Amino acid sequence: MNVLLDNFALFREGFLGTVELTALSGAIALVLGVVIAAFRVSPVPPLRYFGAAWVTLLRNTPLTLLFFIAVLVLPRLGMNTWSFFQLAVLALSCYTSAFICEAVRSGINTVSLGQAEAARSLGMTFTQTLRLIILPQATRTVLPPIGSLLIALAKNSAIAGGFSVFELFSVQKTLSEQGYNIFLIFLWVAIAYLIITFFISAVFRFLETRLAVAR
Amino acid sequence: MTEVSATDLVVLKDVNKHFGALHVLQDIDLTIARGEVVVVIGPSGSGKSTLCRAINRLETIDSGHITIDDKPLPAEGKELARLRADVGMVFQSFNLFAHRTVLENVTLGQIKVRKTDKKAAEEKARTLLDRVGVGNQADKYPAQLSGGQQQRVAIARALAMDPKVMLFDEPTSALDPEMINEVLEVMQQLARDGMTMIVVTHEMGFARSAANRVVFMADGRIVEQATPDQFFSNPRSDRAKDFLSKILHH
Numbered sequence: 121m122n123v124l125l126d127n128f129a130l131f132r133e134g135f136l137g138t139v140e141l142t143a144l145s146g147a148i149a150l151v152l153g154v155v156i157a158a159f160r161v162s163p164v165p166p167l168r169y170f171g172a173a174w175v176t177l178l179r180n181t182p183l184t185l186l187f188f189i190a191v192l193v194l195p196r197l198g199m200n201t202w203s204f205f206q207l208a209v210l211a212l213s214c215y216t217s218a219f220i221c222e223a224v225r226s227g228i229n230t231v232s233l234g235q236a237e238a239a240r241s242l243g244m245t246f247t248q249t250l251r252l253i254i255l256p257q258a259t260r261t262v263l264p265p266i267g268s269l270l271i272a273l274a275k276n277s278a279i280a281g282g283f284s285v286f287e288l289f290s291v292q293k294t295l296s297e298q299g300y301n302i303f304l305i306f307l308w309v310a311i312a313y314l315i316i317t318f319f320i321s322a323v324f325r326f327l328e329t330r331l332a333v334a335r
Numbered sequence: 336m337t338e339v340s341a342t343d344l345v346v347l348k349d350v351n352k353h354f355g356a357l358h359v360l361q362d363i364d365l366t367i368a369r370g371e372v373v374v375v376i377g378p379s380g381s382g383k384s385t386l387c388r389a390i391n392r393l394e395t396i397d398s399g400h401i402t403i404d405d406k407p408l409p410a411e412g413k414e415l416a417r418l419r420a421d422v423g424m425v426f427q428s429f430n431l432f433a434h435r436t437v438l439e440n441v442t443l444g445q446i447k448v449r450k451t452d453k454k455a456a457e458e459k460a461r462t463l464l465d466r467v468g469v470g471n472q473a474d475k476y477p478a479q480l481s482g483g484q485q486q487r488v489a490i491a492r493a494l495a496m497d498p499k500v501m502l503f504d505e506p507t508s509a510l511d512p513e514m515i516n517e518v519l520e521v522m523q524q525l526a527r528d529g530m531t532m533i534v535v536t537h538e539m540g541f542a543r544s545a546a547n548r549v550v551f552m553a554d555g556r557i558v559e560q561a562t563p564d565q566f567f568s569n570p571r572s573d574r575a576k577d578f579l580s581k582i583l584h585h
Contacts (some may be wrong), residue, residue: 163411238391238489242444242496243420245413252447258436291544 123295130291135312138285141208141277142316146270150215151181153220158250160225169325171221178218181277186211191283208280215274223265227258258333267324286310343555344369344500344531350399359385360396361555363533367500372532374542374563377552378578383434383535385550387504390533392423404499408426420448423493423501427508429485431477431492437464441492447497456495463491467521483514487521502532539582541569551575 124131135289178186191204199207231254239330273330281289288309295305343366350363358380369396375383381437388394390401392408401408402540403422408416433441441460445451451459461526464470467487469480486506493501503522507515519541526532526545536542542549549566551559551574557573570576 232430234426234428234430235432238424238426238432238492240416240421241391241393241419242492243416243418243448244444245416248447252443253432253434276368 124308127291127300130294131312132309133286133297134288134291134309135315137290138274138277138283138312139316141205141212141285141287142270142274143281144200145209145212145277147271148209149165149216149220149269150266150275152217153212153222154255155265156217156221157228158247160221161228161250163246164236173254175218175221178215178271179222181213181215183211184279184282186215187279188284196318204284205234205280208277208283208285213281214270219269219272220266223262223269224255224258227262228254230261231257249313260328263324263328267320270320270324274316275313342370344371344401344404345533346402346548347386347390348400349515350389350401350423352382352389352396353393355478359555360389363399363557365557367531367533370529371547372526372545373548373550375514375533375535375550375552376537376539376542376544377558377576381552382548383552384504387502387533387535388516390502391419391424393424414445414446416448418446420496421499422505423496423498424491425486425489425501425503425506427505429477429482429509431485433491435478436474436476437469437480437488439573440477440488441495444492444496446463460491460495463494464488467491468517473532482510483515483517486510486518490518490521490525491583494525500533501525503534505530505535505537507536537582539567551578 155176156171159167162168162171162176182250187208193212194207195202202210221244228250232322235257236249239253244252275289278289281287281293292309295303345365345367345451347365350360351358352360365386365453367374375386377383385394388398390403392401392411399481399532405419406418409418411489430534431437432443435443438457438460441463442453442456445456445459446453461470461473466474467490469484469487469491472480472484472488476486480488490501491504506519506522510518515538517540522532522534522541524546534541534546548562549561549569550557551566551573553574559570559575560564561571565578566575570579
């Protein structure tokens, strides 16, 4: 019990670090993921190739390796004003965007082709068709997998702790160096993660029920 | 059907298309005049739906030319979108936007494509919905309507764009028999009002009563074109005679 109360400020800082990493990376990954998914179904071949390359590259690279690239290689290529936190967000959001892209694309594929044909027949552009007709109908299918992906993102953000970003996992390092009972430290760290992941689940459950009523 | 070319609205010239090894459209030449109602009939697999969909480029063609109002059909992009806004399309499976109400289905194109303001768009939509007889369903979702009602909404949605020509791709084929007439009546009214229409259908009654011209297709070719009277009472080609003998004797 003392582990938590004695170091509450530290836990709080770590907790907020993880929340910030997750929220920021999640938001960027969602936007990027939808844009890349649009590229992948676009009628313009270069955009499709770019989207496919993005997904293949990022989805098949270990996240730790992406972190090494972000933290060690990118600063040498001119991104030397970026903080570790910003580089961590970059690595996490790009990685997660590849998975979100595929989830969104699977949702797009569940909307019948006739919907897009009707929209195009009315004179809507590709972007209008996607934004007004296809994506709103894909949302419901896409919510559960995206919820899982954001939960995975929250947990993946622990890797940032190994790259000089202060978050929940770094709390564990600091405290075990100070000689606290390691089991208790892990217990409280785990509970803090659960708070974040349960919150994400709750938000998505809420969104799902709301969208179910909207029809 | 001796129209001068200035009145020609839709012109197809030497149009060819393949689906893999299947030659679905073979050297199609077809001209549709302003205000003309052309009914395309023929056995399934004859290419009539493909022909209809090629006119607003939902199907691309391999060779040949299609012009609408003297403008060649543009390639994919903004230009094509603009042209499609002028070509109304009604599908066999209605394809109403499932997440939008009936009213929104009819206003969406006006607001987003024609940039009409919302109020004017709604007013026009309600007028059109009344005209096709579903005015009291405006706030429902498509899934809450019968097939016949959905198809009439789809017609109103297309009309809301003030199209130069309307394409109907088997508009009654997915309907229960008792709902076919309510859709055909709307189409007949449209024809009387002078709309240029290209109708792919199996409804011979509609072809007889509303068409200026019947185009008979088989195996990817236009086999015969004639006025409905001529075509139904005295078909020239053996293929058409065979087709008619199969569908008219039940």
